[in-house]
Amino acid sequence: MTAVTRRGAFGTLAIGAATAAVPALAAGPAPEPWAKGPEGQRKADLGNGRFLNPILAGxxxxxxxxxxxxxxxxxxxxxxxxxxxxxxxxxxxxxxxxxxxxxxxxxxxxxxxxxxxxxxxxxxxxxxxxxxxxxxxxxxxxxxxxxxxxxxxxxxxxxxxxxxxxxxxxxxxxxxxxxxxxxxxxxxxxxxxxxxxxxxxxxxxxxxxxxxxxxxxxxxxxxxxxxxxxxxxxxxxxxxxxxxxxxxxxxxxxxxxxxxxxxxxxxxxxxxxxxxxxxxxxxxxxxxxxxxxxxxxxxxxxxxxxxxxxxxxxxxxxxxxxxxxxxxxxxxxxMPGGERVPHGMALSDDFSTDRLGVQWSFQAPGGNETARVVRRDGALVLAASGTSPRDSAPLVCIAGDPAYEVEVEIEIAPGGTAGVVLHYDRQLYCGLGFDEKAFVTHQYGQERGRPANPHGRRVFIRMRNDRHIVSFHTSGDGRSWTKFDRQMEVSGYHHNVRGGFLALRPGLYSAGTGEARFRNFTYRAL
CATH class of the missing domain: 2.115.10.20 (Glycosyl hydrolase domain; family 43)
Structure with missing residues (x-):
């Protein structure tokens, strides 16, 4: 599909198909057969002339x-x-x-x-x-x-x-x-x-x-x-x-x-x-x-x-x-019949193109958010904004699976804070970020603690949402991982608690000063 360039309140932005998925993470529990489908999208078409709802998950x-x-x-x-x-x-x-x-x-x-x-x-x-x-x-x-x-x-x-x-x-x-x-x-x-x-x-x-x-x-x-x-x-x-x-x-x-x-x-x-x-x-x-x-x-x-x-x-x-x-x-x-087209879209992004994949959007954006984004040397470079996920307009995607995990490599500039987030709105989110000296734990839309960060300005973070139980692993090299000492339960992060008609979306944030570089964002359904 040809990308379409538009100019609006968000500046000039190339909007196209999702970028190619990077290799899958290590194998986890097998999903229910009907749920196994394209990355980030449970499969409705059962392949036997029948389908099971939803046709678009998430x-x-x-x-x-x-x-x-x-x-x-x-x-x-x-x-x-x-x-x-x-x-x-x-x-x-x-x-x-x-x-x-x-x-x-x-x-x-x-x-x-x-x-x-x-x-x-x-x-x-x-x-x-x-x-x-x-x-x-x-x-x-x-x-x-x-x-x-x-x-x-x-x-x-x-x-x-x-x-x-x-x-x-x-x-x-x-x-x-x-x-x-x-x-x-x-x-x-x-x-x-x-x-x-x-x-x-x-x-x-x-x-x-x-x-x-x-x-x-x-x-x-x-x-x-x-x-x-x-x-x-x-x-x-x-x-x-x-x-x-x-x-x-x-x-x-x-x-x-x-x-x-x-x-x-x-x-x-x-x-x-x-x-x-x-x-x-x-x-x-x-x-x-x-x-x-x-x-x-x-x-x-x-x-x-x-x-x-x-x-x-x-x-x-x-x-x-x-x-x-x-x-x-x-x-x-x-099945209703008719010709089949490829279903769903990859949420993983290796950031190898100069195009913002259609899976990404800014949540609660301010003015010219896309001016904050540059693709450089195989990384998504996101200029800092605000002080936390509350006011930084995180870059998020729609997850359609009850259980999934995301993994990403993040490098921050001096004075920066960045991380991964499960974002409902500005007042309700959770996640894990870091600065040069400390991790930053987010829960209930609040900062909950700053334990020491032994990795400096470059950290790999893996976030797992397993049917509302959220956990994190961190690494300094992407090979040796340590489970982070705070888990969360997020079944109440939804409209009937907070209002707004929204959903809990995984994403990335960059706050403080300078910029953050994100490499190899990987999504996998569990």
């Missing part, structure tokens, strides 16, 4: 999917991570490969985008918020691989989760959270008129355990004589039984909307199920002409991995409605 929430001929494209909420809005491509709905990151200009925390194609042009509608303001933006491109335009502000400060639709009148609309809607101009780059309320969503029984009503994520599909609106209600986290998918339909884009008699069509009914808080669905036609839903869910016991992307078969019924066929999605499902 933090891939609020999926927006587009069918374009034989190709499928999908993107997700990326919240505080930049570059953001990584676009993925598939031909069978199960095997996915990254194309590029479409958004480099920082417009705030990105929530529930909408990827569409209209009259030969691609659009992504993007709700985003800073602490003091929020709106919905749009970026466009003639080619899915870019270049993508700079964001255009649609001035919608009170809504999230846009869903694009074209009515029987030929006009374009954005359906919004809360059952609201606004008309768009013909070019889709501005709104026309005021926001109007058009739908009162179906309500669940009062005795159900949910986070809150919160109607959001409306997606509108036209099929035959009907427009179908698929909406999420119940809150996206909180109790595992909260989030759900509801459906309404109308003969006209203008309503009235009739609720599905069997709502909700998808819901986690018990905390014993494998997938919790299932919701935020989009319908798509499969390669064989059958139909599917993509939506997100938390894995039972692993809120830390974020909301993962799930694929559920549906069946249309004679009365013009549909129902979901996948049940609780804990069992293998027949």
């Amino acid at each position: 933090d891939h929430p609020d999926p927006s999917i587009l069918k374009d001929g034989a190709d499928y494209y999908m993107t997700f909420s990326t919240f505080d991570a930049y570059p953001g809005l990584v676009i993925w491509r598939s031909r069978d709905l199960v095997n996915w490969t990254p194309v590029m990151a479409a958004l480099t200009t920082n417009i705030g925390s990105v929530w529930a985008p909408e990827l569409i194609k209209h009259q030969g042009r691609f659009y992504i509608y993007i709700p985003a918020r800073f602490p003091d303001r929020r709106s919905t933006y749009v970026i466009t491109a003639e080619n899915i691989e870019g270049p993508w335009s700079e964001p255009v502000n649609l001035d919608l400060p009170k809504h999230i989760d846009p869903g694009h639709a074209v009515g029987e009148d030929g006009r374009r609309y954005l359906f919004l959270s809360g059952g609201d809607r606004v008309a768009l101009s013909d070019d889709g780059l501005s709104t026309v008129g005021a926001v109007e309320h058009v739908y009162d969503p179906w309500r669940y029984p009062a005795d159900w355990d949910v986070e809150g009503f919160a109607p959001e994520g409306p997606k509108v599909l036209r099929r035959g004589d009907w427009f179908y609106m698929i909406t999420a209600v119940g809150g996206t986290a909180g109790p595992p039984t909260g989030h759900m998918v509801i459906v309404a339909r109308s003969r006209s884009i203008h309503g009235p909307w009739e609720n599905h008699p069997a709502n909700p069509v998808v819901r986690t009914r018990s905390a014993a199920e494998r997938w919790w808080s299932r919701g935020h669905a989009t319908l798509v036609e499969g390669p064989r002409g059958d139909w599917w839903m993509v939506y997100h869910g938390y894995e039972n016991g692993f809120w830390t991995l974020g909301r993962q992307c799930l694929l559920d078969p549906i069946e249309w019924t004679a009365d013009g409605w549909f129902h979901a066929k996948g049940g609780d999605l804990s069992k293998p499902i027949r």
Whole structure:
């Protein structure tokens, strides 16, 4: 894939495919057979004509999917991570490969985008918020691989989760959270008129355990004589039984909307199920002409991995409605068919190219973060920023495995501090760093101790997250390793504790003064 260069608030950045993986670490416990797949991405395709969810493991929430001929494209909420809005491509709905990151200009925390194609042009509608303001933006491109335009502000400060639709009148609309809607101009780059309320969503029984009503994520599909609106209600986290998918339909884009008699069509009914808080669905036609839903869910016991992307078969019924066929999605499902593409992406990086791999993003970035990055002599050189992971905008990636370890060689300049981190947000993270004289232990988003560092300014660090038990090993030469005398338990580093809808991501940080050099970042699922 050709790298695409864009200029935005983060400076000039080459965004391309992930760099080649470096050799694997020493063998560990064998994973479950279904989980064994490409590095950093559990394998959905079982190789026997069946697949097992998730189709994209790790933090891939609020999926927006587009069918374009034989190709499928999908993107997700990326919240505080930049570059953001990584676009993925598939031909069978199960095997996915990254194309590029479409958004480099920082417009705030990105929530529930909408990827569409209209009259030969691609659009992504993007709700985003800073602490003091929020709106919905749009970026466009003639080619899915870019270049993508700079964001255009649609001035919608009170809504999230846009869903694009074209009515029987030929006009374009954005359906919004809360059952609201606004008309768009013909070019889709501005709104026309005021926001109007058009739908009162179906309500669940009062005795159900949910986070809150919160109607959001409306997606509108036209099929035959009907427009179908698929909406999420119940809150996206909180109790595992909260989030759900509801459906309404109308003969006209203008309503009235009739609720599905069997709502909700998808819901986690018990905390014993494998997938919790299932919701935020989009319908798509499969390669064989059958139909599917993509939506997100938390894995039972692993809120830390974020909301993962799930694929559920549906069946249309004679009365013009549909129902979901996948049940609780804990069992293998027949493959949709279609051509397979390479699945997932390598998270390991030997830093041998001049391109920032698409697996990397800055968490909670400030201004021109990419100006801090240089590739030099087989190393990633990251200029120091801030004093700790709290304010240094760590460089992180999405882990999709319940158990994994990362290893990296780090060399710091005088006055610098650097290390590895498991980062949720600025207030909640853990990790291990070092300066010239001492290790720096991070836990609960705080510095917890500075024991002596016998290795000086060059240290190898191995961090293992084994189903929420985190441990570290250190070495001065990469051959002889010593277990660090502090282990951690991180199952509480997630949204239901901290808020923010994020996930726990492994990464690198460089703070203090000067710069840090990182060599041979290696990721391995356990």
